[in-house]
Every structure is written in structure tokens, then in C-alpha cells.
Amino acid sequence: MSTNLFKVDTFMPRGDREQKLKQRGRVIWMTGLSGSGKTTLAHALERALFNSGHIVYVLDGDNIRHGLNKGLGFSEQDRLENIRRIAEVSKLMVDAGLITINCFVSPTEALRTLARTIIGAEDFLEVHVHCPLDVCEARDVKGLYAKARRGEIPDFTGISSPYEAPQSAFVTVDTSKYDIAFCLKQLLNAIEPRITL
Amino acid sequence: MSTNLFKVDTFMPRGDREQKLKQRGRVIWMTGLSGSGKTTLAHALERALFNSGHIVYVLDGDNIRHGLNKGLGFSEQDRLENIRRIAEVSKLMVDAGLITINCFVSPTEALRTLARTIIGAEDFLEVHVHCPLDVCEARDVKGLYAKARRGEIPDFTGISSPYEAPQSAFVTVDTSKYDIAFCLKQLLNAIEPRITL
Numbered sequence: 523m524s525t526n527l528f529k530v531d532t533f534m535p536r537g538d539r540e541q542k543l544k545q546r547g548r549v550i551w552m553t554g555l556s557g558s559g560k561t562t563l564a565h566a567l568e569r570a571l572f573n574s575g576h577i578v579y580v581l582d583g584d585n586i587r588h589g590l591n592k593g594l595g596f597s598e599q600d601r602l603e604n605i606r607r608i609a610e611v612s613k614l615m616v617d618a619g620l621i622t623i624n625c626f627v628s629p630t631e632a633l634r635t636l637a638r639t640i641i642g643a644e645d646f647l648e649v650h651v652h653c654p655l656d657v658c659e660a661r662d663v664k665g666l667y668a669k670a671r672r673g674e675i676p677d678f679t680g681i682s683s684p685y686e687a688p689q690s691a692f693v694t695v696d697t698s699k700y701d702i703a704f705c706l707k708q709l710l711n712a713i714e715p716r717i718t719l
Numbered sequence: 720m721s722t723n724l725f726k727v728d729t730f731m732p733r734g735d736r737e738q739k740l741k742q743r744g745r746v747i748w749m750t751g752l753s754g755s756g757k758t759t760l761a762h763a764l765e766r767a768l769f770n771s772g773h774i775v776y777v778l779d780g781d782n783i784r785h786g787l788n789k790g791l792g793f794s795e796q797d798r799l800e801n802i803r804r805i806a807e808v809s810k811l812m813v814d815a816g817l818i819t820i821n822c823f824v825s826p827t828e829a830l831r832t833l834a835r836t837i838i839g840a841e842d843f844l845e846v847h848v849h850c851p852l853d854v855c856e857a858r859d860v861k862g863l864y865a866k867a868r869r870g871e872i873p874d875f876t877g878i879s880s881p882y883e884a885p886q887s888a889f890v891t892v893d894t895s896k897y898d899i900a901f902c903l904k905q906l907l908n909a910i911e912p913r914i915t916l
Contacts, residue, residue, distance in 0.1 A: 533761075533777045534765055534766065538769065539774060542774065543774065565730060569731065572735065572736075572739070577736060577740065577815070577816065579736075579815040580730045585814070589810065589837075590808065590811070607804075610786045610787040614787070615811075615812065615815065617782070618774070618812065619774065620815055620817075640786075
């Protein structure tokens with residue numbers, strides 16, 4: 523048996539995978555009110571990046587809350603743990619060479635600072651999907667604002683719980699003033715230099 | 720503003736990413752005693768698969784226990800939660816199109832069944848890295864067996880806690896009888912048809 527059977531090499535560095543994927547791993551972190559357009563923009567961005575040759579993966583409530591974060595509620599502690607785990611998963615994916623698009627309301631600076639700290643500032647591209655509350659509420663795609671106004675959802679961001687807008691987002695798009703095509707172009711212009719090797 | 724701003728499309732399917740990556744997403748789950756050679760084989764396998772064009776990522780204690788699963792201990796409940804989260808992360812990575820190599824002792828059928836159930840049997844390739852306890856203990860690469868014998872590590876698999884060998888592993892390699900090159904060849908022969916589109 524070879525004597526170096528248990529020689530401990532390091533695993534392959536991130537850079538090797540990035541070279542092969544021809545992209546830099548990054549987290550595009552979309553924050554904004556419910557109904558601001560995070561998911562719609564994420565779809566559009568995912569498709570655009572994929573079509574330009576990238577490997578992109580969307581993390582959102584659908585694939586996180588029913589799986590990894592099943593059992594977490596909406597207490598302050600659980601919200602922190604929710605974001606902490608999402609950030610840790612994103613960090614692993616970035617290390618794997620992927621670009622993730624994360625769609626989470628993530629309403630406070632504390633939550634986003636936690637994510638930024640775990641992921642690393644260099645890899646954390648904060649996108650503020652801005653849209654005034656009254657516009658989001660008028661849209662009310664999922665009927666959540668109506669429910670929140672009736673008091674059926676406690677601590678609903680914008681209604682019974684604050685949304686703290688990012689102070690220095692990597693890029694801000696305003697879906698109340700501009701259509702998706704325009705917002706997407708803004709995003710791509712900002713992001714492309716950061717994902718290019 | 721476009722009226723279909725909030726039309727909910729589905730995100731891109733896994734198959735699109737797999738086509739681009741020219742591989743099937745899978746989890747190669749390596750189970751075995753401490754010192755059986757999981758990490759060494761994982762290094763070799765990662766390098767071999769990368770060299771044949773694949774995008775592979777290793778999940779092990781180093782990148783999981785200090786990050787996502789920080790704070791979990793070794794009680795039965797925490798061990799289950801540890802494996803549950805690892806399985807959920809692996810599932811997301813497979814959905815992203817990646818091949819993951821997971822190195823975790825995962826000593827019981829219950830733990831591995833949990834992982835298989837979450838990941839899905841089709842994507843879960845269980846590798847038993849077999850090596851008799853006395854050989855692992857003689858190697859004692861990390862000095863853990865000595866510590867466990869001195870009673871300094873409670874519930875140490877093989878010493879004070881059982882290891883249940885898999886009953887129907889996808890592939891079994893025996894690192895006490897064969898060298899790494901041979902074990903690697905066995906692994907590649909078994910795995911390659913399952914990661915090829």
C-alpha cells in the first residue's frame with residue numbers, strides 16, 4: 523500500500539472551477555419588499571446570464587423554506603438563523619464556482635450585514651429592488667398585503683414590521699419607474715464586470 | 720409598466736444547467752470509519768472527474784462543521800440535523816447541476832436513509848469506503864483513535880459508538896486490500912455511467 527495513502531492534500535481551489543466555468547462565483551443578493559419584483563427580475567436575470575454562458579442558480583423561499591430551513595419560523599432569532607444558513611449555502615456555492623441569485627426580503631441592515639460578513643464583501647453583490655410600499659400593496663400579487671392589513675400575518679414587512687432600505691447597495695433598480703427590460707439592463711451592466719474572469 | 724410584470728414563470732429547470740455542464744448532477748456519498756480513506760479518495764476522485772471535464776465539489780467536515788452546521792454537537796438529534804442539512808445543501812447543488820462528493824462518517828443506516836430520502840435515490844450514490852477497524856486504528860492519522868481509547872472523545876464511531884456498514888452500497892471499495900489508484904478506478908467505473916448525460 524502506498525505510504526502517502528493519507529497524505530492530506532488540499533481540495534481543488536475555487537479558481538480551478540471558475541476557470542473551467544469561465545466565470546467568477548458571486549452572490550447577487552436581491553432585497554426588497556414583497557411585490558417589489560425580486561422574483562420577476564431574478565427570472566429575467568437568470569435567463570440572461572445563462573444565455574450569455576453562465577451557470578446560475580436561484581435561491582428563494584420556495585427551495586429554502588421547504589427544505590434546509592424547514593422548521594424555522596419568523597421570530598427575530600429564526601429570521602437571523604434563516605439568513606445565516608442561506609448565506610452559508612451561498613458561500614459554498616460560490617466556492618463551487620457558481621453565481622447565485624438570492625431573493626429574500628431580508629428587511630434589515632443587521633440581516634444583510636450578517637449575509638455579507640459570511641459570504642465576504644467581495645462576493646456579495648447587494649441589489650436593492652426598490653418599489654414604494656403603496657405600489658407593492660396595490661400590486662399585491664399574492665394577496666399578502668390584504669391579509670397583513672387584516673392582521674392575519676404578524677410582522678409583515680412594510681405593514682407591521684419595518685423595511686430598512688440598504689444604505690449603499692451595489693445597484694438599485696426602481697420597478698415602479700422602469701420596466702423589467704430596463705431594470706435588467708441596469709443589473710447586467712453592473713454585474714457583468716464582477717462575474718467576468 | 721408591463722402588465723405581466725408579475726407573471727410567475729418557473730425558474731430554469733435543472734436539465735438546462737446539466738446540458739450546459741455536460742453532466743448529470745449527483746451526490747457521491749462516501750461513508751466509512753475515520754481513517755478509512757474517505758478524504759484521500761475524495762481528493763483523487765475530485766481531481767479525476769475535474770480532469771475529465773466535470774464540475775465537482777467536495778463537502779466535508781471542514782467546510783460544513785465550521786459554517787452551516789456550526790453550533791451542532793454530537794447528540795443523536797444533532798447528528799440527524801447535521802446530516803439533514805448536508806443532504807438539503809447537496810440537493811440544491813445537484814439541482815444546480817453539480818456533482819458533490821460528500822465525506823462524512825455517517826455511521827448508521829438511519830442517517831444514510833435520511834440523506835437518501837432528501838436527495839432522492841436516483842441522485843444518491845452511496846460509496847462504502849471499507850477498512851477494518853484495526854487497520855483504521857493502526858493508521859490513526861489524526862490521533863483520534865488514541866484519544867477515543869483514552870475516553871477523551873465520547874461516542875467515537877468504531878470505539879464507543881457502532882458503525883453500521885451499508886447493506887446495499889452503490890459501490891464498495893476496500894482500502895485495506897487495494898491501493899488508492901485501484902479504488903479510484905473502481906469508483907470511476909461505477910460512477911461515470913451515472914454522471915453522463
